[in-house]
Amino acid sequence: MRTIIEQKIPKIITKSTPFPSNEVMLDLKNLKKVYPTPKGDYVVLEDLNLQIKKEEFVTIIGHSGCGKTTMLSMIAGLNPISGGNISVLGKHIRGPGPDRGVIFQSPSLMPWMTSLQNVLLGVNQVFPDATKSQRNTIAKYYLQKVGLEDSFHKKASELSQGMQQRVGIARAFAIKPKVLLLDEPFGMLDSLTRGELQDILIEIWNKEKITAVMITHDVDEAIFLADRVVMMTSGPRAKIGDILDINFERPRTRKSVLEHDDYYTYRKHLIDFLEH
Amino acid sequence: MKASITFGKVTNFLGLGFFSTLKNLFTGKLEKEDFKVLLRKTIVPLASIVLFIGLWHLGAKSLYNIEAKFKIEKALKDQGQTAADALKVCIASGESTCQPNTLPSPAQVWESYKSLLRDHHIISSDKAAFIEKTAVLNAKRIAAGKAAITYTGRPSFVDQIFRSLQTVFAGFLLALLIAVPLGIFIGLSPTLKSAFNWFIQIFKPVSPVVWYLLVFMIVKTLLIDSNEDSSFTISFISVGFCSMWATLVNTAMGVSTVDKDYINVAKVLKLGTFQKIFKVVLPSSLPLIFTGLKITLSVAWMVLIAIELLAQSPGLGLFVWEEFQNGANDSNAKIIVAMFVIGIIGFLLDRLMLTIQNWVSFDKTDAI
Numbered sequence: 334m335r336t337i338i339e340q341k342i343p344k345i346i347t348k349s350t351p352f353p354s355n356e357v358m359l360d361l362k363n364l365k366k367v368y369p370t371p372k373g374d375y376v377v378l379e380d381l382n383l384q385i386k387k388e389e390f391v392t393i394i395g396h397s398g399c400g401k402t403t404m405l406s407m408i409a410g411l412n413p414i415s416g417g418n419i420s421v422l423g424k425h426i427r428g429p430g431p432d433r434g435v436i437f438q439s440p441s442l443m444p445w446m447t448s449l450q451n452v453l454l455g456v457n458q459v460f461p462d463a464t465k466s467q468r469n470t471i472a473k474y475y476l477q478k479v480g481l482e483d484s485f486h487k488k489a490s491e492l493s494q495g496m497q498q499r500v501g502i503a504r505a506f507a508i509k510p511k512v513l514l515l516d517e518p519f520g521m522l523d524s525l526t527r528g529e530l531q532d533i534l535i536e537i538w539n540k541e542k543i544t545a546v547m548i549t550h551d552v553d554e555a556i557f558l559a560d561r562v563v564m565m566t567s568g569p570r571a572k573i574g575d576i577l578d579i580n581f582e583r584p585r586t587r588k589s590v591l592e593h594d595d596y597y598t599y600r601k602h603l604i605d606f607l608e609h
Numbered sequence: 610m611k612a613s614i615t616f617g618k619v620t621n622f623l624g625l626g627f628f629s630t631l632k633n634l635f636t637g638k639l640e641k642e643d644f645k646v647l648l649r650k651t652i653v654p655l656a657s658i659v660l661f662i663g664l665w666h667l668g669a670k671s672l673y674n675i676e677a678k679f680k681i682e683k684a685l686k687d688q689g690q691t692a693a694d695a696l697k698v699c700i701a702s703g704e705s706t707c708q709p710n711t712l713p714s715p716a717q718v719w720e721s722y723k724s725l726l727r728d729h730h731i732i733s734s735d736k737a738a739f740i741e742k743t744a745v746l747n748a749k750r751i752a753a754g755k756a757a758i759t760y761t762g763r764p765s766f767v768d769q770i771f772r773s774l775q776t777v778f779a780g781f782l783l784a785l786l787i788a789v790p791l792g793i794f795i796g797l798s799p800t801l802k803s804a805f806n807w808f809i810q811i812f813k814p815v816s817p818v819v820w821y822l823l824v825f826m827i828v829k830t831l832l833i834d835s836n837e838d839s840s841f842t843i844s845f846i847s848v849g850f851c852s853m854w855a856t857l858v859n860t861a862m863g864v865s866t867v868d869k870d871y872i873n874v875a876k877v878l879k880l881g882t883f884q885k886i887f888k889v890v891l892p893s894s895l896p897l898i899f900t901g902l903k904i905t906l907s908v909a910w911m912v913l914i915a916i917e918l919l920a921q922s923p924g925l926g927l928f929v930w931e932e933f934q935n936g937a938n939d940s941n942a943k944i945i946v947a948m949f950v951i952g953i954i955g956f957l958l959d960r961l962m963l964t965i966q967n968w969v970s971f972d973k974t975d976a977i
Contacts, residue, residue: 429879443893
């Protein structure tokens, strides 16, 4: 059964044309965010420049309140841009859209819907020309990928926090976005569940290779998942402080990463930055 | 065993959970630790009912004595000793013509209740006989294109109850059809909200009586050519207008305070307006909408009595008013019967809404 579904999927949903592999997927230019206050403007971000290549996984770390989430929600189009611009494949973004999938910090599922319905909500929107059974197949495929094959018809409100976030992951991947934005998706989970979900995320990502930007507070998570770790300076007027390339091979396992000689060098680099 | 589980589920669902404890008592399945629950949930309410009836009885008796004493003294002053003695004997004999007119005792109310039921049986058999008698004739009349002869006798107490329920449901439906869509629009658009805010704030506190008069003014003119009795139309529209405010305000609030995360999901997925409303906004504001509807239904039932009375529209309100005007010996007792019926039906309507709310709402903990 599983293999049948796996064979069917790519035919329906691989529409994308091949890219030159160094192409810039997401481009932030002189990005600025200002909140006007009675005492004058409060500048959250200023002169922020970042280019993310296709099929790259970038994690962003920085202190609380430095504007990471502001930046991510600007990329998602949920927060207006005060200056500079954001483009996806060379096109300036205008407002939110399903080309930039978001996995929110809280699972943000509709509690009155089943997990399948929650995933279908996006799938129906993105594949309006597919038949009903094709859309069902897509939604079920991704739910199965996150290990929820037994919970298609469970109400979201009946699922545990960790399972809800699995549905959140399935929902984000199922709409086949160009860019995947993850806003501390595992921040609310206990460390055991967190590890499980990191494995699930990286497993799907290895298959789909969707360009991803993920905010995290967890240094180990940042290293384990990323090709590059972006370190942001503390606000106000936050910008990019440093970028660290992570040169582990993919696909990686937690064990191989932890045993790698460079792991502690990377880790020290990040912690030194955060402690300054 | 299985039957008792379903019984328990059903009664809990209807908010009548104490029945299942009571049932356990009779089936001998009561555990020791259940006794405290039984005491609190069953015995205490029952005891308070008994106490209530007892106090009522004593109060009615003392009011009766005050009224009787006053009557006898008045007779003595106005007509002399013989008349006063005759009245004393008459009151003591229980003769209905000379009874003091005051708060009826529980026993009298129970009697009136039974007599109202008897009355209902008489009227309904009368009605059935009438329908049987006119069946053939009516068939002929309809075949000839003429209107059928209908029963025009006095409605019984039970008929009045059903008439009142009809009015309240028509009014409730009107309130729902106006308040829910309007509330959604107001909740979605800050512009509409500021446009309607003064209107809601000013008209919400207006008394049912004034609403009735307003509706009367308008409907009277609109139905000027019609010979039909407009009292039902006027009363249900008034009930609707009086009661819709809670639903309007709650719907608007529910819609404007949908969890921001859900709205963000809708934005990211670029759901259309229609889909956003029906898949995200409405389901998430259902608990608040239902709280509003529940208040609306209970307000509708409460104002109904006053409005029926004003509109002379058949129903419990008119029944109460007519009994009060009537001033017969058992009129007061009938009014108290109506009071209990109104209260009990109000309670059942509230439970009905709660049941529907529990059934449709995703958030099972929210309903109170």
